[in-house]
Amino acid sequence: MQTISRLDALRNAVDGFKSGGKTLALVPTMGALHEGHLTLVREAKARADHVAVSIFVNPLQFAPGEDLDAYPRRLAQDAALLEAEGVDLLWAPTVDVMYPSGFATTVSVGGLDAVLCGAARPGHFDGVATVVGKLFNQVRPDIAVFGEKDWQQLAIIRRMARDLDLVAPHADAIVGVPTVREADGLAMSSRNQYLTAAQRAQAASLSRAMRHAIAQLQQGEVAGPVLAGLTAEIIAGGFASVDYADLRDAATLEAMDRLDGRAARLLVAARIGSARLIDNMPA
Numbered sequence: 001m002q003t004i005s006r007l008d009a010l011r012n013a014v015d016g017f018k019s020g021g022k023t024l025a026l027v028p029t030m031g032a033l034h035e036g037h038l039t040l041v042r043e044a045k046a047r048a049d050h051v052a053v054s055i056f057v058n059p060l061q062f063a064p065g066e067d068l069d070a071y072p073r074r075l076a077q078d079a080a081l082l083e084a085e086g087v088d089l090l091w092a093p094t095v096d097v098m099y100p101s102g103f104a105t106t107v108s109v110g111g112l113d114a115v116l117c118g119a120a121r122p123g124h125f126d127g128v129a130t131v132v133g134k135l136f137n138q139v140r141p142d143i144a145v146f147g148e149k150d151w152q153q154l155a156i157i158r159r160m161a162r163d164l165d166l167v168a169p170h171a172d173a174i175v176g177v178p179t180v181r182e183a184d185g186l187a188m189s190s191r192n193q194y195l196t197a198a199q200r201a202q203a204a205s206l207s208r209a210m211r212h213a214i215a216q217l218q219q220g221e222v223a224g225p226v227l228a229g230l231t232a233e234i235i236a237g238g239f240a241s242v243d244y245a246d247l248r249d250a251a252t253l254e255a256m257d258r259l260d261g262r263a264a265r266l267l268v269a270a271r272i273g274s275a276r277l278i279d280n281m282p283a
């Protein structure tokens with residue numbers, strides 16, 4: 001595996017991997033890798049000749065007061081995990097390489113970024129879209145693989161990739177991988193390590209409460225009372241607050257009053273200890 005942190009070296013490496021018509025997949029991450037990330041890597045390997053993983057804790061997507069400084073960073077350990085998975089290229093730029101002095105451009109995906117995490121974290125998705133747009137231009141992948149755990153992020157990246165012609169214009173260029181969970185149902189996340197042992201045990205209540213709400217929706221109950229009950233159950237499970245608990249059209253993220261035959265998604269963000277955890281499931 002080549003580990004690269006400079007743009008000129010990246011360009012040469014990418015040219016090499018793409019030569020002879022070989023395909024290249026990109027898995028963008030912020031590091032502190034877990035089994036969820038490694039599942040994305042395996043999916044990328046199954047779909048392309050070569051796999052690049054990026055590790056970059058992107059300051060642009062953290063608001064002041066969020067956990068940019070606390071976010072776990074362990075490049076050497078991550079590199080060993082990726083090497084063992086047979087990854088070809090680790091792209092690990094510094095902040096100066098990604099955002100040279102005077103950097104002034106923002107990519108903004110209208111509409112989809114106004115709700116859910118976009119409402120709770122103003123500017124967050126501009127930061128995500130900007131860095132992912134740059135990563136696509138830097139690595140020039142044929143496909144890119146993301147987790148469904150960040151469902152809204154996936155929708156925004158799909159929109160941006162189509163709108164800006166960033167990857168090949170086929171439907172499967174942006175691949176979504178189902179959320180990988182711990183044995184007790186908690187979605188794997190680098191931020192789970194902010195939890196104390198007691199909070200970690202309580203955090204399992206989130207996915208249980210979501211499954212309960214989905215069963216109620218599938219019996220024809222309307223969303224309002226079900227979501228109010230879900231919020232109460234999450235708080236009773238030990239969470240301090242719920243940023244949102246919403247039933248949405250899976251593609252457009254429009255709010256839904258009840259299940260109506262469209263592909264739907266139940267999405268939640270809730271805070272426990274110093275962590276803000278997100279989860280979503282098909283409804």
Ligand SMILES: Nc1ncnc2c1ncn2[C@@H]1O[C@H](COP(=O)(O)OP(=O)(O)OP(=O)(O)O)[C@@H](O)[C@H]1O
Pocket residue numbers: 028029030031036037039040145146147148149150177178179180181187188189190191192
């Ligand atoms: N449990 C998971 N299952 C599947 N994909 C995941 C999972 N967790 C993260 N991913 C995906 O990995 C990619 C990189 O995510 P990131 O590095 O932010 O990890 P994370 O664990 O989501 O961390 P965070 O605590 O920031 O949410 C994203 O596409 C994300 O959706």
Ligand SMILES: CC(C)(CO)[C@@H](O)C(=O)[O-]
Pocket residue numbers: 028029030056058061128131132150153
């Ligand atoms: C896509 C991403 C790597 C952009 O920084 C990040 O938002 C993430 O890890 O999900």
Ligand code: BAL
Pocket residue numbers: 061150
């Ligand atoms: N996986 C989402 C990245 C973030 O919360 O900033």
